[in-house]
Amino acid sequence: MMGAEFVALSLPPLLIGVFAAVACALPGNFLLLRRQALIGDAISHVVLPGIVLAFLATGVVAAWPMMLGAGIAALAAVVLIEVIRRLGRIEPGAAMGVVFTSMFAGGVLLLEQSDTSSVHLDVQHALYGSLESLIWLDGFGWASLLDWEALQGLPPELTRMALTLAFVAVFTAVLWRPLKLSTFDEGFAQTLGLRTNLLGLALVVVAAIAAVAAFDAVGSIIVIAMFICPPAAARLMTNRLERQIGWSVLFATLSAVLGYVLAGYGPLWLGFENAVSAAGMIATVSGLILLVTALAGPCRTRAGAPTET
Amino acid sequence: MHLELATQDGHRKDVGKDTRSPLEIRGLTVSYGEKPALFSVDATFEPGAMTAIIGPNGAGKSTLLKAALGIVKPVSGRIRSYGKSLSAQRHRIAYVPQRASVDWDFPTRVLDVVLMGLYRQLGLLGRVRPKHLEIAMSCLARVGMEGFADRQIGQLSGGQQQRVFLARALAQGADLYLLDEPFAGVDAATEKAIIAVLKALKEQGKTVIAVHHDLATVPDYFDRVFIINTSRVAEGPVAEAFVPEYLQEAYGGRLATAQMGAAG
Amino acid sequence: MLWQALTLQLGYNATLVTIGAALLGIAAGATGTFLFLGKRALVSDAISHATLPGVGLAFMTMVALGGDGRSLPGLLLGSAVSAAVGLLCVSWLTRRTRLAEDAAIGAVLSVFFGFGIVLLTIVQSMTAGRQAGLESFLLGSTAGMLWNDAVVIAIGGAAVLALVLVLRRPMSMVAFDPEFAAGSGMNVRQIELAMMGLALAITVVGLKIVGLILIVALLIIPAVAARFWTNRVGHVVLIAGAMGGLAGYTGAAISATAPALPTGPIIVLVAFVLFVLSLFAAPGRGVLAAVVRHLKFQRRVHLRQGLLALAQGQPIYERLTLRLMRRAGYVRPDGVATDEGRGQASKALLDERRWQLLRSDPDYETAAARYDGLTPLERVLTTDQITELDRNLGPEAVT
Numbered sequence: 001m002m003g004a005e006f007v008a009l010s011l012p013p014l015l016i017g018v019f020a021a022v023a024c025a026l027p028g029n030f031l032l033l034r035r036q037a038l039i040g041d042a043i044s045h046v047v048l049p050g051i052v053l054a055f056l057a058t059g060v061v062a063a064w065p066m067m068l069g070a071g072i073a074a075l076a077a078v079v080l081i082e083v084i085r086r087l088g089r090i091e092p093g094a095a096m097g098v099v100f101t102s103m104f105a106g107g108v109l110l111l112e113q114s115d116t117s118s119v120h121l122d123v124q125h126a127l128y129g130s131l132e133s134l135i136w137l138d139g140f141g142w143a144s145l146l147d148w149e150a151l152q153g154l155p156p157e158l159t160r161m162a163l164t165l166a167f168v169a170v171f172t173a174v175l176w177r178p179l180k181l182s183t184f185d186e187g188f189a190q191t192l193g194l195r196t197n198l199l200g201l202a203l204v205v206v207a208a209i210a211a212v213a214a215f216d217a218v219g220s221i222i223v224i225a226m227f228i229c230p231p232a233a234a235r236l237m238t239n240r241l242e243r244q245i246g247w248s249v250l251f252a253t254l255s256a257v258l259g260y261v262l263a264g265y266g267p268l269w270l271g272f273e274n275a276v277s278a279a280g281m282i283a284t285v286s287g288l289i290l291l292v293t294a295l296a297g298p299c300r301t302r303a304g305a306p307t308e309t
Numbered sequence: 310m311h312l313e314l315a316t317q318d319g320h321r322k323d324v325g326k327d328t329r330s331p332l333e334i335r336g337l338t339v340s341y342g343e344k345p346a347l348f349s350v351d352a353t354f355e356p357g358a359m360t361a362i363i364g365p366n367g368a369g370k371s372t373l374l375k376a377a378l379g380i381v382k383p384v385s386g387r388i389r390s391y392g393k394s395l396s397a398q399r400h401r402i403a404y405v406p407q408r409a410s411v412d413w414d415f416p417t418r419v420l421d422v423v424l425m426g427l428y429r430q431l432g433l434l435g436r437v438r439p440k441h442l443e444i445a446m447s448c449l450a451r452v453g454m455e456g457f458a459d460r461q462i463g464q465l466s467g468g469q470q471q472r473v474f475l476a477r478a479l480a481q482g483a484d485l486y487l488l489d490e491p492f493a494g495v496d497a498a499t500e501k502a503i504i505a506v507l508k509a510l511k512e513q514g515k516t517v518i519a520v521h522h523d524l525a526t527v528p529d530y531f532d533r534v535f536i537i538n539t540s541r542v543a544e545g546p547v548a549e550a551f552v553p554e555y556l557q558e559a560y561g562g563r564l565a566t567a568q569m570g571a572a573g
Numbered sequence: 574m575l576w577q578a579l580t581l582q583l584g585y586n587a588t589l590v591t592i593g594a595a596l597l598g599i600a601a602g603a604t605g606t607f608l609f610l611g612k613r614a615l616v617s618d619a620i621s622h623a624t625l626p627g628v629g630l631a632f633m634t635m636v637a638l639g640g641d642g643r644s645l646p647g648l649l650l651g652s653a654v655s656a657a658v659g660l661l662c663v664s665w666l667t668r669r670t671r672l673a674e675d676a677a678i679g680a681v682l683s684v685f686f687g688f689g690i691v692l693l694t695i696v697q698s699m700t701a702g703r704q705a706g707l708e709s710f711l712l713g714s715t716a717g718m719l720w721n722d723a724v725v726i727a728i729g730g731a732a733v734l735a736l737v738l739v740l741r742r743p744m745s746m747v748a749f750d751p752e753f754a755a756g757s758g759m760n761v762r763q764i765e766l767a768m769m770g771l772a773l774a775i776t777v778v779g780l781k782i783v784g785l786i787l788i789v790a791l792l793i794i795p796a797v798a799a800r801f802w803t804n805r806v807g808h809v810v811l812i813a814g815a816m817g818g819l820a821g822y823t824g825a826a827i828s829a830t831a832p833a834l835p836t837g838p839i840i841v842l843v844a845f846v847l848f849v850l851s852l853f854a855a856p857g858r859g860v861l862a863a864v865v866r867h868l869k870f871q872r873r874v875h876l877r878q879g880l881l882a883l884a885q886g887q888p889i890y891e892r893l894t895l896r897l898m899r900r901a902g903y904v905r906p907d908g909v910a911t912d913e914g915r916g917q918a919s920k921a922l923l924d925e926r927r928w929q930l931l932r933s934d935p936d937y938e939t940a941a942a943r944y945d946g947l948t949p950l951e952r953v954l955t956t957d958q959i960t961e962l963d964r965n966l967g968p969e970a971v972t
Contacts, residue, residue, distance in 0.1 A: 033415065037676040038615055041683070045786070087860045088852055093675065094614040094797050101790030102845035105838035108712055108787075112833045124708065128690050177433060181425050185411045188477075191378045191404040192428050193396060221690060225683035232676045239461040241416045263691070274698035276691045283687020290680055294670045302414055302463065302671045335890060336882070338874045338946070343866060348946025349878045384874050387890050414671060538932070540946055558933035561941055 008139040010264070012155050013131045017222075017260050017282060019161040020214035021252035023168045024226035027207040029241070029248055032231045033183050038096055039078070039204055040227030043211045044220035045100040046070075046077040048126045049107030050212075056114055063156065067212050074208035077103055078201075128279040129219025131260065134158070157217040164213035171206050172245075179203065180241060219279045226252055229286035236290075236297030255286035329392040331356050331401075331485040331516040332377055337386030339369070339376050345384070346372045348540045354518055354533075359511050361521040361531040365560045368538040370520040371407065371489050378404055378487060390485065400429055403483035405474045407490050413463050419473050420458040423448055426480030448479040451509075453502050468499030475503055486510060488519040492526075504530055527551055578826035587829040589723035594782050594840060595822035596730030597775060601788075602795035602817025603737045604771045606810045609796040610748040615678050616663065616769070617792040621776045621785045622682035623659025624652035625689025628710050628780075632696055643706070645722045645781065649729075652710075652785075653777045659685050660769055713784030713837035722781060729778035736771055737814075744768055745806045782825065783837035790841040791817055798848040801855035820844035872897055873947050877921060879903065883910050884922035924950050927962055934965075 024040070031037050047070040054069025055061060077099050085095040138144060138153030145151070172179070182189035182196040189196050211223045234247035259282030264275045294300055334352040338345055347369040354360055362370050375381045377388055379395055390398035403426070423445040424437060431437065449455045452472040457465070465473065471491060478486055486507070492500050507517050507530075518535075521527065527534060527547060534551045536542040536559045543555035581588040608614050631651020636642040659681045666677035693707055706714075746754040747764045755761045772792060779788040799812035824840030853860050875894040880903065882889050889895055898904045903914030910918065927950050932941040940953045950959060 032676055033412075035673055035675055037673075037679045038618075041618065041679055084852065087863070088797070088801065088858070090797055090800070091609075091612050091614070093612065094609050094793055097614050097618065097789060097793035098797055098845070098848055101787055101794065101841055102848075105787055105790065105841035105845070108835060108838040109842065112835050112838075124711075127711070174433060177428065177431065180417075181428060184415045184417065184422075185406065185425070187375070187378075187380050187406045187410060188404055188425070190380050191399065191402065193399045221683060221687045224679065225687055228676055228679035228683060232672055232680055235416065235672065236670055239416045239463070240418065244416050267695075272695070272698065274694070277694040280687040280690030280694065283683050284691055287680065287684025287688070290684070294666060294672075297670075300670045336878050336894075338878065340870070340874070343870050345874065345945050345947065348874075349881060384871055385878060385891055385894065539944055542932075554933060557935065558929070561932070561935065561938050 007141055007144060008137065009135050010260070011139065012136045012158050013134045013278070014257060014260050016134055016155070016158050016161050016217050017131055017256035017278070018253050019158075019165045020210075020218050020222060021226045021230070021256040021282065021286075022249050023161065023165040023210040024207075024214055024223055025230040025248045025252035026168050026172050026245070027203055027210060028227040028231040029234070029245055030179055030183055030203055031207060031227060032235065033241075034200070034203075036092070036204075037228050037232075038093065039081075040207060040211060041224050042077055042081065042096045042100040043074045043204075043208050044215060044223040046073045046103040046107075047212060047215050047220055049073050049103045049110065051126065052107050052110045052114070056110065063160070063216060067160075067216055070212040070215065071208060073103065074212060075205065078204050078208065125219070126215065127219050128221050128277050129215065129217060131218045131278040132264070132275065134217060160213055161217055164210060168206055168210050171202075175199070175202070218282075221283050222279045225283035225286050226255070229283075229290045230255065233286075233290040233293040233297070236293040236300040239299050251286065251289050255282050255289060259283070259285040327391060327484075328356060330354055330389070331391055332487075332518065333389040334373075334377060335387045335389075337373070337376055337388070338384045339372050339381055339386075340384055345539060347376065347383075347537075350386070350537065350541050352535060352541065352544060354516065354535070356516050357511065357514050358533050359507060359517040359519075359531045360533040360535055361519055361527050362535045362537060363521055363524065363527065363559070364537040364542070368559065370537060373537060374487050374489050374518075374520055378402070401484040403478035403481035403486045405471075405478045405486070405488040405491055408467060408470050408474065408493065410489075413465070413470060415462065417462055418458070419449070419454065419460045419462055419465070420445055422462060422473055423458075423476045423480050426477040429481070445476075445480055448476040449473075451479055451506055452476045466496070468495035471495050472499060472502065475506060479506070483515070485516045486518070488517070490520050490522060492521065492523060524556070575827065575830050578829045579823070581826075583829050586720060586723045587825075589720075589727045590782065590836070591822055591825040591829065593723070593726035593730040593778075594825035594836070595818045596727070596734045597779055597782065598791060598795070598817035598819070598821025598840070599814040600730065600734040600737045600771075600817070601775045601779070601791040601821075602799070602813035602815070603741065603810050604733075604744075604768065604775055605792035605794075605796035605817070606799065606806075606813040607744045607748040607768050608772060608792060609800070610745075610806065610809070611751075611765075611768075613674070614793045614796070615675065615789075616660075617772050617776065618789045619659055619663050619678040619682045619685075620656045620769070620773050621788045622689075623662075623685040624656045624776060624780060624785050625686055625710070626692055627651035627653065627655025627689075628707055629689055629692025629696055630655065632707060633692070633699070636699065645719075645725050648707075648710075649725070649777050649780065652780060653773060655685065655689075656773050656776060660773065709784075710780050711784050711786055712835060713780070713782050713787065714835065726778060726781060729774075733771065733774045733778055736774070740764075740767055740771070741810060745810060749806050783840055787837045787841050790844060791820070794841070794844040794848050795820065798844070798851040801851040801858045804857075816844065816847050820847060876901060876903070877947055880914070880918040880921040881925060883914060884918035926966060927959065930962055930966055 028040065031039055050070035050073025051066040054065045058065045080099045081095045084090060084098060085092050134155040134157050136154050138150040178194050178199055182194055182199050186196050214223050230248040230251035233251050234244045237247045238244050260278050262285065263278040263281035267274060267276055330353045332354040334350055337347055337350040339347045350373065362373060364370050372381060376383050388395050390402065424441065427441050427444065431441065446455060446458065449458060452475050454469065454472050454476060457469065475491065491503055510517055528551065531547060533546055535544045536550060536555050538559040542559040543550040577583055578587065581591060608617060628648050628651055631648050632642045635644060635647050662681045663677045666672050666680065667674045696707060743759055743764045746759065747761050751761050775792065776788050779791060783791060795813040795817035798816055799809045802812050803809055820840050820843040824843040825836055828834045828836040828839045856862050875897045879889055879894040879898045898914065899906060902911060903917060904910050928944055931937045932944060943953050
């Protein structure tokens, strides 16, 4: 398992899975604390109409136009949710429900109406991606990692996801203080002159960027699960935001690795022939981690949480 | 060294001499929906005084504070602080919001909350240095909470939460302190501690403005009152403005006789 | 073709599906209203996504027992059980941990859905599962539906609607004011459970028509749209039911006319059109009405403040105030007051003085509560009362 085959077949999807999981979990921490956990759910649903529109506009299935389309759709959804919430004075959950279902329905309709039978574009792909197929044909063992020519053959998703993760990490680090402040006490943050509206919007945009980059590689199930489950489990482990971020990164990584391995090898161990969906398995593992922390996490309840040392 | 002393001295004099109003409000109207919460309010708060904003429930007391700080957007009106626009004077203003306005389950420690008051000094990426910790700890000590620095904020009592908020405002090192119901739902010891801190601020020449709801303690705690019920009812020193006539106008029949006695 | 569909002339199956969708839409609109008013609209999203593992497990169980595996009642039963488990997880996470409900909903929906996908990939690798077509539950599919399945849907739609009608009264009380409902001796927890049970039943019945990703739209959109038209709970329920029914009926009918018009998305988009119409055009809470009202209100505030400033000889700082005063003919372009402006100003000042007097007079307690700076006193007091008030104002004020 650790040989040439691993480097070619398992290393790239594993890394992509880990990068995607962590890139979503980082902004997820703040969304969770701001009671906006479901914005990830909404964003991942509207990715579909975005990529369909991008396909209709360009006529090709290519990564960049589709990611652009998905990004625009995600932004449009966020703006629409905010507009409907304010104009109609509707609670955010309901506004989200209206927007993402309608946009998703529009996406499915467009897909059915357009002739996409010849290309690989369908609802299933958008939902659970194809992590397993992101292999590195030029990878012949660990030595290939030092071989520039072989590295050229790495799946482009890996580079994109790594860049996205770096961007999300830098965003979180640079805006750490204002994000924490405005999440805890928005009114006070405003009196310091912080533009809390812009900050909130920036957070959602970064979440959307992470979601769009991740969905392309791994599908939207992982995206929703990673926005919520690792941060939620992490919240039950600690009462310090700094440590919560650390736990969430650990849990996201663990989910991605365990999920990928279980999906690929689990069925074989059980005597089945075919692997199961890696995206689905990663989400499942993240749920199991949440279950364990909900049962035994040191800070799982509001009352009587022990002091941390 | 000599130069630094001089500027410090000059700065102190400047604060002492700054006779411009720390907070001047003109024609402020704020509405939630179609009914004004505040209508055409004018106010000029005295520098170096402790002023209580009083009025019945729903009179717009907290709204006045929030509009003065730019947290809620007015329909019309103009806010000036020390003769300049609000945004130019933010560093001179500290704010203590209502305790209930935040989620105390937020994963952070008491010390971190107080350090938020130093945001303007720390900036985006500035490191928290020993001198910052010293300031934060001394602010905690001033409200009697130095033993709680490492405590998770969710484990504090209501009074302790209020003291932490006050410590955060102290860390801001401002000239004008705006407090929204600082005594609401706190224990007697906390109330005493807070008022002591506020009086000490006044001694240093700072200005304190607090939304207050307990009429009985107004004469003991404050030197001026600003009475409001949607629009301004009266403003002035306690002896002149805190009189039954104005209170009646603001509170109507809701003014309990006992409180009238305390006021008279 | 569309006309034939709308008049139910496209064959038995299409007719049954259309009727079933309409009944389901009514039930969903009404039930969704209770969820929406209780600020729990997105709980339905967790319910619907949590059905997927049940579909997969039911299929495997039925195959293991030697059955067909594709039997609709069996699959729906499985989906109901797993959705119920999902619902329990949401409420367990919310009550037993510090997580908020939105986080619990998101966790449950993503994990159950992910697990469901894992099960579907297993089903696909089974020999019996190659043609199972379980993916159709994701987006719904009524094309080529069996007669039996259509009957199940029609009966299911009628059954959930009947349940909604039976439970509507206690549910509206609980959604509107749970504390009052508890105070009047109702078992709030049981009724909330019933509400969730209904949402679950609607989801399950709707799986085949609308699909699990979009069924939540039927529970949310009609309720949100209906809220714009009225402030009364009973009316919201009725309007939401009507809109849901309309969306279900029209959507299913339109979709029956062509193969490339999937039922679920069409129903959702019809509902969305109704929502957009409501958002903009509804009187009272609609956007257009609100914008007009806000502009009028802003004008009143600025004019009144401008007039008061004029009367008291104070400067007017705000440009908007000046502009509105100019447009109303109260001041000349150079800022000097016109005769009319002066007249209106002293009138406004007099009104303000009268109000001030009134508010300090305990006898006028109720009237004083109506003070908001804008309402002229004539609208609150009779002429006689004002004359009475003016006597206390002193002669110099009334000029």
